[in-house]
Amino acid sequence: MSIVVVGSVAYDTIETLNGGAAKALGGSASYFSLAARFFAPVSVVAVVGADFKREHRELFVERNIDVRGLEQRDGKTMHWQGRYHEDLNKRDTIDLALNVFSDFKPALLPDQRRSDYLFLGNISPTLQQHVLSQMNSPKVVGADTMNHWIDSERAALTRMIAGLDILTLNDEEARSLSGEHNLVKAGRAILKMGPKIALVKRGEYGVLQFSRDGMFAVPAYPLEEVVDPTGAGDTFAGGVMGYLARHGRLNEGILRSAVVYGTVMASFVVEKFSLERLTTLTWEEVDRRYRAFIELTDCQHPRWTSQ
Amino acid sequence: MSIVVVGSVAYDTIETLNGGAAKALGGSASYFSLAARFFAPVSVVAVVGADFKREHRELFVERNIDVRGLEQRDGKTMHWQGRYHEDLNKRDTIDLALNVFSDFKPALLPDQRRSDYLFLGNISPTLQQHVLSQMNSPKVVGADTMNHWIDSERAALTRMIAGLDILTLNDEEARSLSGEHNLVKAGRAILKMGPKIALVKRGEYGVLQFSRDGMFAVPAYPLEEVVDPTGAGDTFAGGVMGYLARHGRLNEGILRSAVVYGTVMASFVVEKFSLERLTTLTWEEVDRRYRAFIELTDCQHPRWTSQ
Numbered sequence: 001m002s003i004v005v006v007g008s009v010a011y012d013t014i015e016t017l018n019g020g021a022a023k024a025l026g027g028s029a030s031y032f033s034l035a036a037r038f039f040a041p042v043s044v045v046a047v048v049g050a051d052f053k054r055e056h057r058e059l060f061v062e063r064n065i066d067v068r069g070l071e072q073r074d075g076k077t078m079h080w081q082g083r084y085h086e087d088l089n090k091r092d093t094i095d096l097a098l099n100v101f102s103d104f105k106p107a108l109l110p111d112q113r114r115s116d117y118l119f120l121g122n123i124s125p126t127l128q129q130h131v132l133s134q135m136n137s138p139k140v141v142g143a144d145t146m147n148h149w150i151d152s153e154r155a156a157l158t159r160m161i162a163g164l165d166i167l168t169l170n171d172e173e174a175r176s177l178s179g180e181h182n183l184v185k186a187g188r189a190i191l192k193m194g195p196k197i198a199l200v201k202r203g204e205y206g207v208l209q210f211s212r213d214g215m216f217a218v219p220a221y222p223l224e225e226v227v228d229p230t231g232a233g234d235t236f237a238g239g240v241m242g243y244l245a246r247h248g249r250l251n252e253g254i255l256r257s258a259v260v261y262g263t264v265m266a267s268f269v270v271e272k273f274s275l276e277r278l279t280t281l282t283w284e285e286v287d288r289r290y291r292a293f294i295e296l297t298d299c300q301h302p303r304w305t306s307q
Numbered sequence: 308m309s310i311v312v313v314g315s316v317a318y319d320t321i322e323t324l325n326g327g328a329a330k331a332l333g334g335s336a337s338y339f340s341l342a343a344r345f346f347a348p349v350s351v352v353a354v355v356g357a358d359f360k361r362e363h364r365e366l367f368v369e370r371n372i373d374v375r376g377l378e379q380r381d382g383k384t385m386h387w388q389g390r391y392h393e394d395l396n397k398r399d400t401i402d403l404a405l406n407v408f409s410d411f412k413p414a415l416l417p418d419q420r421r422s423d424y425l426f427l428g429n430i431s432p433t434l435q436q437h438v439l440s441q442m443n444s445p446k447v448v449g450a451d452t453m454n455h456w457i458d459s460e461r462a463a464l465t466r467m468i469a470g471l472d473i474l475t476l477n478d479e480e481a482r483s484l485s486g487e488h489n490l491v492k493a494g495r496a497i498l499k500m501g502p503k504i505a506l507v508k509r510g511e512y513g514v515l516q517f518s519r520d521g522m523f524a525v526p527a528y529p530l531e532e533v534v535d536p537t538g539a540g541d542t543f544a545g546g547v548m549g550y551l552a553r554h555g556r557l558n559e560g561i562l563r564s565a566v567v568y569g570t571v572m573a574s575f576v577v578e579k580f581s582l583e584r585l586t587t588l589t590w591e592e593v594d595r596r597y598r599a600f601i602e603l604t605d606c607q608h609p610r611w612t613s614q
Binding site for chain 1: 489490491492509512513515521522523524525526529530531532533560563564566567601602603604605606607
């Protein structure tokens with residue numbers, strides 16, 4: 001089944017102590033769709049400016065990502081500039097120019113409204129609600145958010161998440177949204193706000209999944225080198241939603257596998273700057289790392305227990 | 308098979324924003340043995356002062372911990388005073404009085420020298436080597452260390468760990484010992500220094516296990532409340548070594564289970580101040596949490612996949 005993702009398509013300028021990328025393709029919807037497309041057909045809904053390069057549109061099209069909803073307008077594409085510390089868990093936003101994104105008002109096409117899977121990237125909860133109201137009766141709706149909206153639009157955010165299937169957010173955001181410092185309490189408090197599932201992203205420390213069936217804890221895939229963490233969360237969400245759409249149903253077992261696939265997808269994107277690694281990634285590589293991840297985390301596999 | 312542990316038995320004064328403990332029983336050998344004793348017979352080798360309370364010796368004896376090697380001398384028992392930040396991952400040492408521990412020169416009893424399992428708690432690498440040299444031919448030797456020894460006695464430490472089976476250390480110590488910031492590189496570099504297995508402790512984020520068979524990543528057991536992290540690492544080591552001694556052999560499967568049991572034991576000790584929780588803990592509770600932990604981390608269990 002196909003997925004609609006609504007979010008940003010942007011140009012990112014990324015600086016780290018070991019190099020960077022200038023005006024590279026980025027944005028939540030880009031990362032999400034380049035990960036999700038390994039599992040299911042994806043439609044992108046976003047806005048770009050007149051400067052958006054044909055090669056970047058082609059990059060989506062060549063990977064069977066539906067770009068009918070990638071609206072091009074006069075003006076410039078959103079631009080984000082960030083600088084990472086030596087500790088790549090920390091970054092500063094040097095510049096954020098919303099440009100054409102500042103009056104983005106997503107309108108879904110008729111077939112998109114009938115889609116079973118929807119992911120609302122990190123845009124204002126009011127816009128997320130606006131998209132939700134256009135949908136017929138989606139099976140699974142996921143959304144991401146960030147501290148900015150938790151602080152500035154808490155009421156709209158609370159309304160938006162009340163009916164969600166899946167909310168993704170990082171550990172600090174989970175604390176801020178719930179008012180609980182302890183992550184177990186935070187996760188449980190967030191479920192009480194409505195979402196059926198909360199996926200708390202902890203960067204290099206992995207993910208805590210909260211659902212009505214309990215908790216699931218997965219470490220991140222340990223990498224020898226992390227080059228650029230930009231987009232890891234959106235790539236994770238793309239893997240999760242992609243896997244769910246591919247399976248067409250949602251239970252605890254399928255959800256856990258989806259979270260592992262999301263973790264695997266995220267482990268690739270951080271290996272190179274921007275979303276470059278996702279453009280060369282093959283299914284064989286995904287499958288190999290999925291199996292390596294299972295081996296990495298499994299203490300009860302016959303391979304180990306029969307020795 | 309039985310385990311000998313050499314380390315500190317101390318009195319700890321612990322301060323947190325939510326209370327504390329004054330002159331509570333502590334020290335690496337205390338935490339270790341109170342965890343390991345659930346799995347195998349344990350002999351403690353340590354030194355205490357004339358002020359060491361009879362009730363604390365009894366606490367060990369009642370749990371079948373062999374205290375023949377718990378030497379009592381004139382003078383005072385080692386005392387450590389620490390203050391935790393609101394973020395319990397951070398603490399300051401307010402006071403450290405080594406007292407009788409300052410000229411501790413452990414001498415093993417003849418039957419202890421023939422033991423198959425030895426754990427060297429966090430004491431100077433020179434003392435650790437001194438203990439090692441008294442052993443006949445142990446099957447599994449584990450040791451813990453800390454930044455202080457990495458900085459001040461690197462040469463002795465490097466010699467001591469060269470023949471180790473298991474080295475436990477935290478993430479910062481792994482970075483410092485190896486000179487590698489990335490933990491995967493750090494773990495692999497440490498294996499090249501000699502230990503067959505390196506267990507890198509990441510506090511609330513779990514453990515990374517490095518061995519010749521590859522990596523194993525386990526999250527910590529997510530708790531609703533962490534009261535006092537003191538001794539978590541020693542308790543973890545007690546669970547790991549205890550499980551290995553109980554099984555009498557060491558392969559990747561047994562090692563992984565041992566690391567999970569270590570994680571489970573550590574999850575209990577932090578629930579109360581000092582080592583209080585270990586004194587009331589029952590095997591039923593350990594077993595229940597072990598099963599909960601497997602469920603928490605397992606994405607391929609029939610319970611999930613058959614839904």
